[in-house]
Amino acid sequence: MKRDWTKKTTRGAQRTLDAFTAAMLNALTGKSFEQITVNELCESSNYPRATFYNYFDDKYDLLHYMWYCLNRQIRLEQYQETAPEQRLFVLFDRAYDFIDAHRDTLNRIIKHNAKESFLLFHFRVQLSARIRQMFDPNICRYRDRIPHEIIADHYCNTVLLVLEWRFLHGNDGSKEDTLRYLEYLLGALNTKSLGANLTGFH
Numbered sequence: 001m002k003r004d005w006t007k008k009t010t011r012g013a014q015r016t017l018d019a020f021t022a023a024m025l026n027a028l029t030g031k032s033f034e035q036i037t038v039n040e041l042c043e044s045s046n047y048p049r050a051t052f053y054n055y056f057d058d059k060y061d062l063l064h065y066m067w068y069c070l071n072r073q074i075r076l077e078q079y080q081e082t083a084p085e086q087r088l089f090v091l092f093d094r095a096y097d098f099i100d101a102h103r104d105t106l107n108r109i110i111k112h113n114a115k116e117s118f119l120l121f122h123f124r125v126q127l128s129a130r131i132r133q134m135f136d137p138n139i140c141r142y143r144d145r146i147p148h149e150i151i152a153d154h155y156c157n158t159v160l161l162v163l164e165w166r167f168l169h170g171n172d173g174s175k176e177d178t179l180r181y182l183e184y185l186l187g188a189l190n191t192k193s194l195g196a197n198l199t200g201f202h
Contacts, residue, residue: 019045029108
């Protein structure tokens with residue numbers, strides 16, 4: 001990555017970044033990420049290749065920048081303001097609303113990018129990393145009995161499972177229903193049930 005995206009950019013630079021981001025999103029609604037070329041992105045955004053490489057190493061670097069932008073839109077970086085035991089549900093709430101608001105675009109992207117594609121694999125990896133970063137081992141006072149890394153993986157996989165079931169597989173249901181599924185699946189790790197289930201566990 002050629003730039004530190006956390007630092008403020010000029011208006012001109014931001015316009016350029018926005019143009020390449022829009023070009024990538026538009027391309028993804030018509031073909032797979034693997035099929036997209038830098039030349040295509042430059043033609044769509046009306047910038048030369050030299051400008052693209054002033055900002056990005058390659059199209060994968062642009063994808064990382066787009067994930068950074070998505071983090072900011074969903075405000076995932078603000079998790080420190082939330083009580084540890086509520087962070088996962090705040091993330092789920094924000095991610096659900098964002099995906100739901102952009103469902104038409106998402107459906108067009110999914111049409112050309114299968115679940116096994118690099119694009120969706122990249123999304124899962126990035127979201128998983130953020131969930132693990134958000135996870136505080138102090139959420140579970142039984143961390144001395146179950147390594148918090150295992151619990152973090154469980155949280156991460158369950159959030160992804162529910163979101164993918166709702167949006168990637170096209171299942172019907174309300175946000176409230178989907179949240180209820182998440183709460184039920186994570187119920188075994190709340191302090192009361194975990195304490196009951198771990199009675200005699202060493």
